[in-house]
Amino acid sequence: MTEPEPAAAFSRTLLADPVALTAALCDIPSVSADERAIADAIEATLRAHAPHLELVRDGDAIVARTALGRAQRVVIAGHIDTVPINDNLPTRLEQGVLHGRGTVDMKGGCAVLLGLAVELDAPAYDVTWVFYDHEEVSSDLNGLGRLARTRPELLEADFAILGEPSNGTVEGGCNGTLRVELRTTGRRAHSARAWKGVNAIHALQPALATLATYEPATVEVDGLAYREGLNAVGVTGGVAGNVIPDAAVMEVNYRFAPDKSAAEAERLMRELFESESIAVVVTDAAAGARPGLDAPLAQHFLAAVGGTPAPKYGWTDVARFSELGIPAVNYGPGDPSLAHADDERVEVQQIVDCARGLRAWLAAG
Amino acid sequence: MTEPEPAAAFSRTLLADPVALTAALCDIPSVSADERAIADAIEATLRAHAPHLELVRDGDAIVARTALGRAQRVVIAGHIDTVPINDNLPTRLEQGVLHGRGTVDMKGGCAVLLGLAVELDAPAYDVTWVFYDHEEVSSDLNGLGRLARTRPELLEADFAILGEPSNGTVEGGCNGTLRVELRTTGRRAHSARAWKGVNAIHALQPALATLATYEPATVEVDGLAYREGLNAVGVTGGVAGNVIPDAAVMEVNYRFAPDKSAAEAERLMRELFESESIAVVVTDAAAGARPGLDAPLAQHFLAAVGGTPAPKYGWTDVARFSELGIPAVNYGPGDPSLAHADDERVEVQQIVDCARGLRAWLAAG
Numbered sequence: 001m002t003e004p005e006p007a008a009a010f011s012r013t014l015l016a017d018p019v020a021l022t023a024a025l026c027d028i029p030s031v032s033a034d035e036r037a038i039a040d041a042i043e044a045t046l047r048a049h050a051p052h053l054e055l056v057r058d059g060d061a062i063v064a065r066t067a068l069g070r071a072q073r074v075v076i077a078g079h080i081d082t083v084p085i086n087d088n089l090p091t092r093l094e095q096g097v098l099h100g101r102g103t104v105d106m107k108g109g110c111a112v113l114l115g116l117a118v119e120l121d122a123p124a125y126d127v128t129w130v131f132y133d134h135e136e137v138s139s140d141l142n143g144l145g146r147l148a149r150t151r152p153e154l155l156e157a158d159f160a161i162l163g164e165p166s167n168g169t170v171e172g173g174c175n176g177t178l179r180v181e182l183r184t185t186g187r188r189a190h191s192a193r194a195w196k197g198v199n200a201i202h203a204l205q206p207a208l209a210t211l212a213t214y215e216p217a218t219v220e221v222d223g224l225a226y227r228e229g230l231n232a233v234g235v236t237g238g239v240a241g242n243v244i245p246d247a248a249v250m251e252v253n254y255r256f257a258p259d260k261s262a263a264e265a266e267r268l269m270r271e272l273f274e275s276e277s278i279a280v281v282v283t284d285a286a287a288g289a290r291p292g293l294d295a296p297l298a299q300h301f302l303a304a305v306g307g308t309p310a311p312k313y314g315w316t317d318v319a320r321f322s323e324l325g326i327p328a329v330n331y332g333p334g335d336p337s338l339a340h341a342d343d344e345r346v347e348v349q350q351i352v353d354c355a356r357g358l359r360a361w362l363a364a365g
Numbered sequence: 366m367t368e369p370e371p372a373a374a375f376s377r378t379l380l381a382d383p384v385a386l387t388a389a390l391c392d393i394p395s396v397s398a399d400e401r402a403i404a405d406a407i408e409a410t411l412r413a414h415a416p417h418l419e420l421v422r423d424g425d426a427i428v429a430r431t432a433l434g435r436a437q438r439v440v441i442a443g444h445i446d447t448v449p450i451n452d453n454l455p456t457r458l459e460q461g462v463l464h465g466r467g468t469v470d471m472k473g474g475c476a477v478l479l480g481l482a483v484e485l486d487a488p489a490y491d492v493t494w495v496f497y498d499h500e501e502v503s504s505d506l507n508g509l510g511r512l513a514r515t516r517p518e519l520l521e522a523d524f525a526i527l528g529e530p531s532n533g534t535v536e537g538g539c540n541g542t543l544r545v546e547l548r549t550t551g552r553r554a555h556s557a558r559a560w561k562g563v564n565a566i567h568a569l570q571p572a573l574a575t576l577a578t579y580e581p582a583t584v585e586v587d588g589l590a591y592r593e594g595l596n597a598v599g600v601t602g603g604v605a606g607n608v609i610p611d612a613a614v615m616e617v618n619y620r621f622a623p624d625k626s627a628a629e630a631e632r633l634m635r636e637l638f639e640s641e642s643i644a645v646v647v648t649d650a651a652a653g654a655r656p657g658l659d660a661p662l663a664q665h666f667l668a669a670v671g672g673t674p675a676p677k678y679g680w681t682d683v684a685r686f687s688e689l690g691i692p693a694v695n696y697g698p699g700d701p702s703l704a705h706a707d708d709e710r711v712e713v714q715q716i717v718d719c720a721r722g723l724r725a726w727l728a729a730g
Binding site: 175177179190191192193194195196199201202203204205208209211212216227229230231232233234235236237238239240241242243244245248250251253255284313314315337 | 540542544555556557558559560561564566567568569570573574576577581592594595596597598599600601602603604605606607608609610613615616618620649678679680702
């Protein structure tokens with residue numbers, strides 16, 4: 001047995017090329033719970049090349065902060081874990097498209113962040129760069145959530161940017177998400193004498209009718225239009241092929257606009273579904289985040305990177321900043337609809353453009 | 366290693382007491398696929414005490430036939446297996462009630478058959494006694510079905526009685542049973558962008574509405590009223606809590622009166638459920654059996670045992686006789702609603718009465 005080699009720092013040449021750096025980061029596998037190697041590489045790189053940053057390592061999260069005494073501070077964050085690899089590594093670059101796990105979600109963003117963290121030793125705002133673990137798994141494991149709970153002072157800022165894939169446009173805020181179980185109960189009986197039982201699957205009928213005919217709203221919040229969604233995402237019931245079932249459960253996912261709190265979303269679900277025969281049980285709730293695009297820093301940022309801001313539909317960690325009272329947006333390379341796909345891939349020009357946009361803003365202020 | 370002991374025959378004293386014999390049969394565990402020991406005991410008993418019977422052993426089924434040259438022959442059959450034991454053996458007799466696995470389904474009936482098989486060496490009709498295996502499991506394993514396929518000549522008869530529990534009344538025929546899967550397909554999408562997908566669970570809505578409002582018919586067949594039933598017995602769908610599901614399946618069980626063939630029942634299911642978005646797949650079909658109470662032997666039998674005949678709702682092996690063109694009824698001790706229950710139990714007077722009823726008919730003709 002020998003001591004493990006200390007992780008090697010990436011070279012300055014590699015750091016200056018965000019596309020090559022994306023490939024290098026992807027080629028270090030880092031499925032959630034297995035982020036040690038990539039975290040070590042990022043930490044070693046910052047220690048080697050970024051003496052202007054104060055480093056904190058927390059588990060497999062790394063927080064790297066400038067301390068320039070600027071009037072305002074921004075957090076720029078990205079997660080370093082991926083969903084499981086499915087024969088889609090190592091990366092390959094073909095005709096301007098980089099293929100492979102993590103290229104979209106979100107090592108392209110991480111490469112942009114890591115390159116700029118090293119390069120910009122005197123940004124116009126103080127910057128807190130955050131690379132964190134466990135984003136792709138259960139929310140209670142999330143590295144950013146852990147920092148918010150245990151080291152909230154590290155995340156203090158006036159504005160936050162999350163490098164999640166957004167096709168290189170600014171996506172403001174995010175929808176909230178609520179999951180409820182609709183539970184019915186009945187009475188078992190042999191299906192040959194069905195009239196002696198009460199069928200719990202049949203009892204789901206009013207709920208399914210509501211879902212099938214529901215017209216989800218589109219809600220304008222701070223100038224962005226958030227499209228909601230209400231869907232059954234699971235259903236289960238049944239004992240055996242000859243038994244009237246005495247229990248059934250339908251799992252419903254409500255994606256709600258950030259004008260509502262999680263409690264308001266829950267109230268709406270109860271109004272829609274709760275009855276004598278259907279119990280509503282909340283299993284998961286996360287409020288959305290208002291876009292926060294009216295904050296002055298957000299306005300500067302928008303002007304620097306250009307483009308038309310759009311709403312973010314999926315729940316992202318911007319909502320954690322929102323909870324801390326920090327306006328936050330998503331801005332990163334990659335098409336979010338390709339995240340987690342087996343053919344995950346990014347147009348490398350988006351990586352280059354995002355790096356240019358962020359650099360322009362941070363350099364000019 | 367020593368040779369296994371040959372199975373012991375039951376004594377004549379025990380054979381003359383159908384209640385004690387029921388307890389003795391129950392106390393030989395014989396969950397489906399484990400019928401060897403009880404089949405050996407029954408075979409040994411018949412070899413020892415019933416020289417008037419021709420014996421055929423087929424797997425763990427025993428066929429024992431008189432060969433008296435009577436003008437008519439009846440089959441009297443019972444299965445020797447049980448559903449799994451659940452801490453409900455050995456039997457116990459308390460205040461005229463015998464408790465334990467198999468007391469209802471159907472070792473009470475088997476005890477009546479075995480006692481009379483030994484006792485009646487010159488019945489008014491030729492009798493084929495059948496003790497068979499694997500009734501409580503998948504239909505393709507059923508011992509009576511195996512005999513019907515491989516030794517149909519052994520089952521030739523003018524009338525058949527199945528000793529299934531019927532509270533000591535004659536239950537005629539049985540309902541048929543059809544199982545179909547209603548399958549829907551959709552298109553997966555992240556639930557944050559639900560409008561990009563098609564929800565397969567929602568697509569079950571018309572089928573569930575039909576089921577929840579369906580009024581099952583009651584159909585009179587040969588003077589008996591058969592109550593039908595149409596029920597969802599299972600439902601499953603869903604990929605993950607954040608995915609619009611692309612597939613869902615609802616399993617439906619239709620219990621149909623014996624005026625319909627299985628093909629007619631299937632046609633009705635297709636009329637009710639099949640659509641562009643719902644595929645109907647038959648997974649199991651077994652026609653019912655008309656009561657056959659207009660057969661002369663059935664009339665004699667009814668007169669001898671008394672009582673008012675009733676319809677049988679559950680599918681039983683009488684339908685196998687019906688397929689062979691042999692009118693068949695259920696007649697046995699025990700409340701069928703206690704079959705398979707953990708507190709399975711029989712009033713012993715029903716065992717005594719059934720033995721008396723069958724004996725009276727077979728002795729007098």
